[in-house]
Amino acid sequence: MSTLEEIMNMDQSMPYDKSARGRVVFASSPETYTNANGETKQSKSVAIADDKKAVKVVSYDPTQFNKLIEGKTIMLRNFIRRDGYIILTRTSRLFPTQEIEVPDSRVQEGKALVNPPAAPMVSLREALRSPPKTKTTVCGKVIQKVEPPTVHVTLTVISACAQDDVTELLLSDDSVRAIPSQLLMAALPQELEEVLDPESFFAERKTNLRLQLKGSEVLSVKLQ
Incomplete structure (x- = not known):
């Protein structure tokens, strides 16, 4: 069984068929979205953690939602590791397992991953000068709409x-x-x-x- 830290430190984003264990330290309510075919679907985001690492997990299979309960410890198999988070699909498997203790610092880390604090409001000039991938909030007036090529x-x-x-x-x-x-x-x-x-x-x-x-x-x- 791999630790969450070992999984997230892998070089490649890929399907992962080994086991990982973590405690659900934060669970959001299911969210509804519309896919590319115009169909209405649901997803659920949670954070799981062990003593060394907290990771965001997103499930696109509603049959798994009742297993992603805050406070429960679960074993995951057949998931997809992305850059910074884990995806659960209909082929993923979740198993209840022995409870593990998680430090409060990991609980807070997990909550911030799923429900991050609001980005600061900055001017357009400051936003354009921000480092890549920096989250910011801007406010302005739309003066022209440009269709993408x-x-x-x-x-x-x-x-x-x-x-x-x-x-x-x-x-x-x-x-x-x-x-x-x-x-x-x-x-x-x-x-x-x-x-x-x-x-x-x-x-x-x-x-x-x-x-x-x-x-x-x-x-x-x-x-x-």
């Missing part, structure tokens, strides 16, 4: 994780791109579409995909 990008995919209507692609540069599963399936060779799911297809080969994007929206996917 349509662009084409080529991605090299080494693995995939299907989550119903969205498939997460692990790319050769260790980043992750989420695209609508329907568009991805339409891009597969027609003779393979009925017998292969995306996870099996990309597990057997390194594949290049050509994406048409408008802002963050994926318009089309083509196999190269």
Whole structure:
């Protein structure tokens, strides 16, 4: 069994099939969102911690929500480690386990991960001069709306994780791109579409995909 610190210190973002244990130190209420296909879905964010590390965990499977209860200690398997947090999908497994004690400092760390304090209000000039990834709040008047251009990008995919209507692609540069599963399936060779799911297809080969994007929206996917 790996510690939370060991998992989060790994170099790559990838599916993880070993066990990790932590106590749920903070649990938010389920949130409703609309996916790329216009369907209404739910997610739940919690923080789990051990004596050395607190980690944010996001579940997209409502059947798991009743196991993510504040104060309970759980064992996790088959989850996805992202940059800074853990994702639970329908293939993830949660098991109740022996309670562990967590220092108050880790409890506070976990709460801040799920419910961070509000970013300070700054001027536009200060915001533009802020270091990359610094959270700020700005206030101003919209004077012009600019439509994002349509662009084409080529991605090299080494693995995939299907989550119903969205498939997460692990790319050769260790980043992750989420695209609508329907568009991805339409891009597969027609003779393979009925017998292969995306996870099996990309597990057997390194594949290049050509994406048409408008802002963050994926318009089309083509196999190269």
